[in-house]
Amino acid sequence: MSEVSLSHLDEKGQARMVDVTVKEDTFREAEAEGKVCLVPSTLKLIETGGVPKGDVLAVARIAGIMAAKKTHELIPLCHPLPITSVEIDFTTDAEHGEITIRTKVKTVGKTGVEMEALQAVSTAALTIYDMCKAVDKLIEIKNIRLLKKRGGKSGDFIRNQ
Numbered sequence: 001m002s003e004v005s006l007s008h009l010d011e012k013g014q015a016r017m018v019d020v021t022v023k024e025d026t027f028r029e030a031e032a033e034g035k036v037c038l039v040p041s042t043l044k045l046i047e048t049g050g051v052p053k054g055d056v057l058a059v060a061r062i063a064g065i066m067a068a069k070k071t072h073e074l075i076p077l078c079h080p081l082p083i084t085s086v087e088i089d090f091t092t093d094a095e096h097g098e099i100t101i102r103t104k105v106k107t108v109g110k111t112g113v114e115m116e117a118l119q120a121v122s123t124a125a126l127t128i129y130d131m132c133k134a135v136d137k138l139i140e141i142k143n144i145r146l147l148k149k150r151g152g153k154s155g156d157f158i159r160n161q
Contacts, residue, residue, distance in 0.1 A: 008077050017077050020110040028109060028151035032117035033102045034144035036128045040097040042136040046128075047092060053131040057090050060101075060127040064088045067123030068105050068116040075119070081109050083116060088124055101125055102147075112152050118144060 007018045038046075046056045053059075065086045072080040085106040092099050103120040105113040125141045132139060149157045 023110040030114040030117040030149040031147040034121040035142045036099045037140040056131045060124040061088045063127040064120040064124035068120040071116045071119040
């Protein structure tokens with residue numbers, strides 16, 4: 001494996017925010033996903049609107065969008081970005097009691113939106129957990145990962161698995 005230079009460290013090994021001042025604004029896009037595993041009866045409650053706290057997926061979608069826009073306030077070395085689009089989709093699997101959360105974030109800027117896409121998935125998943133914890137103590141959040149990114153000096157990335 002080749003040695004990788006970590007741009008968030010200065011010459012003394014101290015954390016720093018990367019200086020992107022002279023970089024050109026370019027189109028950036030990232031997609032991420034994660035899963036929330038629930039007891040199948042809890043998923044049924046979500047799908048039928050029976051969760052006492054309300055419409056779980058609608059609230060989780062709004063929470064994920066808000067989180068993407070606030071990523072720079074939560075992750076110390078992230079830059080504030082002019083987010084131009086956040087999409088959050090949910091796919092349910094009744095047989096396994098799973099909700100797959102998939103996000104896509106876009107911007108035109110000097111740095112990518114991978115962290116924003118991952119933050120959106122994480123916060124949507126935590127919101128589902130919060131809204132359902134009273135009826136399901138076995139909820140698990142799993143496999144939060146970057147699927148794709150486009151734009152920037154490091155080029156495109158597509159996860160193969």
